[in-house]
Amino acid sequence: MTLDLKRFERFKDEYLAKLTSSTIREAMIYSLDGGKRFRARLIFALLKTRSIDEKRGYHCALALEMIHAYSLIHDDLPCMDDDDMRRGKASCHIAFGEASAVLAGDALLTEAFRVITLDEDLTAAQKVSIINDYSSLAGAEGMVYGQELDLKSEGKELTKEEIITIERYKTGCLFKAATRAASRILEDDDLTFYDRLADELGIVFQMQDDLFDLTRSTEELGKPACSDLKDEKATALAIFDISELKDELDRRFAYIIGEIESHFIENFDILGLIQELKDR
Amino acid sequence: MTLDLKRFERFKDEYLAKLTSSTIREAMIYSLDGGKRFRARLIFALLKTRSIDEKRGYHCALALEMIHAYSLIHDDLPCMDDDDMRRGKASCHIAFGEASAVLAGDALLTEAFRVITLDEDLTAAQKVSIINDYSSLAGAEGMVYGQELDLKSEGKELTKEEIITIERYKTGCLFKAATRAASRILEDDDLTFYDRLADELGIVFQMQDDLFDLTRSTEELGKPACSDLKDEKATALAIFDISELKDELDRRFAYIIGEIESHFIENFDILGLIQELKDR
Numbered sequence: 001m002t003l004d005l006k007r008f009e010r011f012k013d014e015y016l017a018k019l020t021s022s023t024i025r026e027a028m029i030y031s032l033d034g035g036k037r038f039r040a041r042l043i044f045a046l047l048k049t050r051s052i053d054e055k056r057g058y059h060c061a062l063a064l065e066m067i068h069a070y071s072l073i074h075d076d077l078p079c080m081d082d083d084d085m086r087r088g089k090a091s092c093h094i095a096f097g098e099a100s101a102v103l104a105g106d107a108l109l110t111e112a113f114r115v116i117t118l119d120e121d122l123t124a125a126q127k128v129s130i131i132n133d134y135s136s137l138a139g140a141e142g143m144v145y146g147q148e149l150d151l152k153s154e155g156k157e158l159t160k161e162e163i164i165t166i167e168r169y170k171t172g173c174l175f176k177a178a179t180r181a182a183s184r185i186l187e188d189d190d191l192t193f194y195d196r197l198a199d200e201l202g203i204v205f206q207m208q209d210d211l212f213d214l215t216r217s218t219e220e221l222g223k224p225a226c227s228d229l230k231d232e233k234a235t236a237l238a239i240f241d242i243s244e245l246k247d248e249l250d251r252r253f254a255y256i257i258g259e260i261e262s263h264f265i266e267n268f269d270i271l272g273l274i275q276e277l278k279d280r
Numbered sequence: 281m282t283l284d285l286k287r288f289e290r291f292k293d294e295y296l297a298k299l300t301s302s303t304i305r306e307a308m309i310y311s312l313d314g315g316k317r318f319r320a321r322l323i324f325a326l327l328k329t330r331s332i333d334e335k336r337g338y339h340c341a342l343a344l345e346m347i348h349a350y351s352l353i354h355d356d357l358p359c360m361d362d363d364d365m366r367r368g369k370a371s372c373h374i375a376f377g378e379a380s381a382v383l384a385g386d387a388l389l390t391e392a393f394r395v396i397t398l399d400e401d402l403t404a405a406q407k408v409s410i411i412n413d414y415s416s417l418a419g420a421e422g423m424v425y426g427q428e429l430d431l432k433s434e435g436k437e438l439t440k441e442e443i444i445t446i447e448r449y450k451t452g453c454l455f456k457a458a459t460r461a462a463s464r465i466l467e468d469d470d471l472t473f474y475d476r477l478a479d480e481l482g483i484v485f486q487m488q489d490d491l492f493d494l495t496r497s498t499e500e501l502g503k504p505a506c507s508d509l510k511d512e513k514a515t516a517l518a519i520f521d522i523s524e525l526k527d528e529l530d531r532r533f534a535y536i537i538g539e540i541e542s543h544f545i546e547n548f549d550i551l552g553l554i555q556e557l558k559d560r
Binding site for chain 2: 020099116136144
C-alpha cells in the first residue's frame with residue numbers, strides 16, 4: 001500500500017488542534033484515534049486511479065471519518081449496543097461519561113459538514129453535491145435507517161434479503177459516501193459504477209465483521225467478541241454457516257476485483273486496498 | 281404578526297412526508313411538532329425588512345428548527361438533563377425509547393444540512409456559507425460547547441460573565457445561525473450587526489427562560505418547572521433576584537428595539553417579533 005496515511009493523520013490532528021479546547025474536543029480526538037481508515041483510504045485509492053494526489057481528498061476523508069466515529073460512539077452507548085470497548089480501548093462513554101459521549105458524537109457529526117465547506121480545492125457546487133451525498137447517506141434514509149433496522153432485528157429471524165438490506169444501509173451507505181466523494185472530486189459522472197462498487201464493498205465488509213465477531217478474540221477485534229450473538233443481532237451467520245460465508249465472501253471479492261480491473265487502468269492502489277480488506 | 285406560519289408548517293410536513301417511512305421518521309416528526317418557531321420566524325422577519333417573501337427562508341428555517349429539535353431531544357436524555365416533558369408532551373425518549381431518541385436526534389442534525397443543499401433559490405456559494413455558519417455555530421465551538429459549559433456548571437457558583445457566556449453559546453449561537461441565514465439570503469455583508477443582534481436576543485431569551493423556570497407552572501412551560509433549580513444549573517437567577525432580572529431584561533430589550541429601529545426602515549415584522557418575545 002503506497003498511500004501515505006501519516007500525512008492524513010497529521011492533517012486530522014492539526015485540524016482538531018485548532019478547535020476550542022474542551023472536554024468534548026478531547027472526546028472527539030480520542031474517538032477519532034485508531035481505526036483502519038478504510039473509508040478515507042477508499043477515497044484516496046480512487047483518486048490515485050487518475051493520478052490525483054490523495055491530499056485532494058483530505059477534507060472529504062476527514063469528514064467521513066468523523067461521521068463514522070460519531071456513529072460508533074452513539075452505537076456503543078448503553079441505550080444502543082452497550083459496548084464497553086472500541087478500537088482496542090474503552091468506548092467513549094466509558095472514558096468520558098455518557099453525556100460527553102452523546103455531545104462528542106453530535107459535535108463530530110456537525111464538524112464533518114463544516115470540514116467539507118473548508119476545502120479550498122473544491123468548487124462551491126462540488127461541496128454542495130458532497131454535502132448532499134453525505135447527509136443523504138448518513139441520515140434517516142441511510143446509515144441511521146440501517147441502525148433502526150439493526151435494532152429492530154434483535155431476536156428476530158430474517159431472510160437473506162433482509163439481512164443484506166441491513167448491511168447495505170449500516171455499512172454500505174458510508175462506503176457509498178466515500179466513492180461518491182471520489183467521483184465528485186474526479187468529476188466522473190458514472191455514479192452508478194461507484195455506487196455499485198460501494199454497495200458490494202459494504203456487504204463484504206459487514207459480512208466479514210459478522211464472521212469475525214464469532215471467530216476472533218476480543219483482543220484481535222479491539223471490541224468485545226460475540227457481541228452480535230449476545231445481542232441476538234441478525235447477521236450473515238443466521239443464513240450461512242462459517243464455511244458457506246467464507247465461500248460467499250470469496251465469490252463477492254472475485255466480482256469486486258473483476259469490476260475494478262475492467263473499470264480502472266491505474267488500479268494498483270485500489271486493488272491493493274481490496275486485497276488488504278480481503279486478507280484482514 | 282403578519283408572518284404566515286401555517287405555510288411554513290405545511291412545507292415542513294411535506295418535506296418530512298417524503299422521507300422513507302420509519303420509527304425514526306415518526307420520532308423526528310413528533311419532536312419537530314410544536315414549539316414557537318422563534319428561530320424560523322427570526323429569519324422570516326429579517327427577510328421582510330427588505331420585502332423578501334418569507335418562502336425564500338423556508339429551507340434555512342427548517343434546517344435550523346431541525347438542529348434546534350435535535351438539541352432538545354439529546355438534552356432531555358436521561359444521561360443529560362433527564363427531562364420527561366417537552367413542548368407540553370412526553371419527551372422523545374419517553375415516547376419512543378432512548379435508542380430511537382438518540383437516532384432521531386442524529387437524523388435531524390444530519391437532515392438539516394441536506395435541507396440546505398436542496399434550496400433552489402440559493403447559489404451554491406450561499407449554501408456553502410450557510411452550511412459553514414450553521415455547523416460552526418451548532419458544533420464543538422458553538423451550541424455543543426455551551427452544553428458542555430452548562431453541564432459543568434451544575435452545583436457551581438459562577439460570575440455574571442460566566443453565566444452570560446453559557447447563555448451566549450447555549451442559545452445565542454442558534455439565533456446567530458438565524459440572523460446569518462437571513463443576511464446570506466439578503467446578501468447583506470454587515471454580519472457584525474446581525475451577529476450582535478443575535479447575541480443580544482440569545483441572552484434575553486435565555487434570561488427569560490431562567491426566569492420562567494422559577495415563576496411559571498409546568499403546564500404553562502410545557503416542560504417541568506424548576507428543573508434548573510433541581511439540577512443546580514447556573515442561571516441568571518444566581519446573580520439577579522427576580523425584580524433585578526426583570527429590570528435587566530427591560531434594559532436589554534430597549535437596547536435591541538433601538539438597534540432595530542435605527543438599522544431597518546421596514547421594521548414592522550421584526551419589531552412585532554421582538555415585542556412578542558418581550559411579552560411572552
